[in-house]
Amino acid sequence: MSSAVSLDSAATGGPPPIAEKADITAWLGVAAGAIGSLMATLDISIVNASLPTIQGEIGASSSEGTWIATAYLVAEIIIIPLTGWLERVFGLRRFLMIATVLFTAFSVMCGLSTSLTMMILGRVGQGFTAGAMIPTALTIIATRLPPQQQPIGTALFGLTVIMGPVLGPLVGGWLTENFSWHYAFFVNVPISIILMVLLYVGLPKGKMQLGELVNADWLGVIGMVLGLGGITIVLEEGHREQWFESALIWQLSAVTLLGFIMIAVGQFYAKRPVIKLSLLRNRAFAAVFALAFVLGAVMFGTAYVIPQFLAAIADYNALQAGKIVFLSGIPAMMMMPLFPILIARVDLRLIVGTGVILLAMSCYLDVALTAQSRGDDFVVTQLMRGLGTVFCMMFLNQAAISSVSRAEAGDAAGLFNAARNLGGSIGLAALATLQDERWEFHRWTIHSTLGANDVRVQDWVSQQAMNYGGGPDGLAAAMRSLDGMVMRDALVMAFNDDFLALTIGIVLVAPLVLLLRPLPKGYHAKAAH
Known part of the structure; x- marks a missing residue:
């Protein structure tokens, strides 16, 4: 278990590294993998802060707008387990080149979208092609770096995976406010060009094995x-x-x-x-899978819910909301250099358990939001969420690999990534549905407490009607104002229900931390497909 090279690297046709130190071309290949995975994870959430603007321009409702995020995630879930097979069919470099070109084309399609249907089709295409860049980044690390340098590459990969979802709303918000939401997609064009150059220089040319199509x-x-x-x-x-x-x-x-x-x-x-579900019979790996599923729901769910709250309740623009979401990335940047040290010296269950507690607390503290809440109210919880995420994400990835045999390490890593994205996709859909239903519930519950014969209600309506000029028009305006206040408070309560649901989900899976298998003594971070 001490070797950091996954057996899947052999399956992809790439020989294990034999040099004691990687040369410049190897590091360029690793850089390409990091840029690809960053772009793939960043585009999951780059639209979140801009969604209110995008929805208005393409004629989509707030609940329909969640499709812009979930369509991407579902497509990624499908393609991630297929990457090992597609690498063998086309060769790693050729496969990633094709994926990058198609990703660029679908990004342009999204940027030019004038309808929800066109946007969703573009996002599905983005997800299919971007999903290939996440697990292949680890394949590049495993096949291009010697074992002693792989922890550096693995930490770099971990930083991109964690930073992508939190950096997305900030980048998307800045582009939306300073240029247009279309540039949140067009920005992928120059990045993709750089990525293709690095792929060409940093990866060896592989052979195609078209016979693998038969074995799919x-x-x-x-x-x-x-x-x-x-x-x-x-x-x-x-x-x-x-x-x-x-x-x-x-x-x-x-x-x-x-x-x-x-x-x-x-x-x-x-x-x-395509997915080796028999791994779930392994109790330790099943625990990792369930934890990754809920972690995905928290990661992607909060990156979606917080910008929506700030836009609807605090009247924040896309950039302001993006800055709040980005706060959770600060602990990740600070802790990532310590990852190789912590994984070798601290019990994995202690680190993951601490991360789970931080995530649960961060969601629970956000249950008490009010109509007066602003971005400042999320600062502490976002920092807690970021620290909890980095503790869980990076160490659960290693737990997934170490809980199975070397021959199954690649399948375990792929299933782990699929679980995270599946949790994000289902979590987003469930949170949007819960929000709609609870918003309606709270709205009518509040209205039912406002009796028409209540003297205080009558006095308030009369006063507001006078402020609006009196008469029937003033009374109608006062009633609309009252309903607007009720809808606002009901929406805040619905957002609180979202955070409560996330809290309950985390608490329910928290005991699974005890089932995780401790890493072997002297363990070093592994790179596995």
Whole structure:
């Protein structure tokens, strides 16, 4: 277990590094992997702070706007487990070149979008191509760096994965406020050009193995598209379609079930299943999977909910909201250099447990938001959330790899990343649905307490009507003002329910930390596909 090179590196055709120190071309390859993974994770949330502006321009409602984020995540979930197979088919460098070119084209498509449908199609394309850049970054580290230098590359990768989602709203907000939301997508063009140059120089040319197309788990691939896509649509559209009163929801649920059945069948009949679900029989790895799922919901959920709250309640613009989200990245930047030291000297369960406690506390403290809350009210909780995320994310990744055999390390890392993104996708959809339902619930609950015969209510309405000029028009304006206040307070309460749901989710999985397997003594950070 002391070697830092995953066996998956051999499967991709890349020989393990033999030099004691990597040369400049190897580091350029690692830089390419880091830039690719940063761009892929950054684009998950780059639209979050700009969503109110984008929704207004393309004619989408707030709940429909969540599709702009979830479409990307679902596509990433599907492609991540397929990257090992696609590397073998096309060769690593050629595969990443193709992915980068297509990612750039889909980014331009998003930037030129004039409708929700066009935007969603572009985001799905972005997710499919960007998802390839996340696990392949670790493959580059495992195949281009010698074991003693891999902890540096792994820490660099970890920083990009954690910083991407929190940096996204800041970059997107700055571009939206200073230029236009379209540039949140166009910015990928120059970055992609740089990435292609680094890929060409830093990675060796690999051979294609088109025969691998025959060995693909096509049942699993199609099943993932149907199952994951179906369940996300059900969660997104269920509230608007009155759940199972709608024939559409029944049909989508059937498609989801069919997809999951196809994935299960692929486990038994495919030579190499697209997702090796048998790993979940391993108690330690199952604990990692569940923790990663909830962590993804917290990471991507809060990066979505906080900008929405600040825009709707505090009247923040995209840049101001992005700055608040970015606060959680500060602890990640500060702690990442200590990652190789901590992982070798501190019990993994202690670090992850501390991270889980910090995440639970950060969400619980945000349950008490009011209509007067502003960005300052998120400073402490965002810093706590950032520290909790870096403790959980980086060390759970190592726990995933170390809890299985060397031959299964690549499958474990892929399933871990899929769990994180799946949690983010389902979490976003569930939070948006919960917010809509609780907003409506709280609105009518508050209205029911405002009795028409209540003297205080009558006095307030009369006073407001006079302020608006009196008469029938003044009375109508006063009633609209009252309803606006009720809707505002109800929305704040709905946001609080979102944070309470996240808190409960974290608390429920917290005991799983005890099932994690301690890392071997003298363990060093591993890079695995």
